[in-house]
Amino acid sequence: MLDRLVAAIPSGYWTSYGVLAELLGTGARVVGTRLSTGGGPGAYRVLRADGSVSAGFHWSNPHETRSVREILESEGVEFTGAGRARPEYRLGPADLEDLLDISAAAAYEEER
Structure with missing residues (x-):
């Protein structure tokens, strides 16, 4: 379900690790660990709650030379002077549920 x-x-x-964790009924660290060992396409769109890139983030494609910020900016995400993705581009739990047409309970049950 995380994928x-x-x-x-x-x-x-x-979105943030915490939002994904909330939907899955687990912890943000669990989500971060899972994404760091095989996050797949789009994992760069998962940031810390404050919009910063996790220090533990690394590309699954070793040939990727762009930064997460460079890619997100190329997609239209704006950043603050402190280098954080602006919150108006952040998707919360309800936004993701709407995109997948699921409920938090269904996401949790499917993950188990």
Whole structure:
């Protein structure tokens, strides 16, 4: 289910580890660990709650030379002077549920 949630994040938006964790009924660290070991396409759209890139983030494609910020900016996400993605581009739990037409309970049950 995590892969479906990450894949549902459209270009020009981001979400946080905590939002994904809330939908899955788990912790943000669990989500971060899972994404760091095989996040797949779109994992760069998952940031820390404050819009910053996690220090533990690394590309699954070793040939990727662009930064997360460069890619998100190319998709239209704006950043603050402090280098954080602006919150108006952040998707919350309800936004992701709408994109996948699921409920938090269904996401949790499917993950189990």
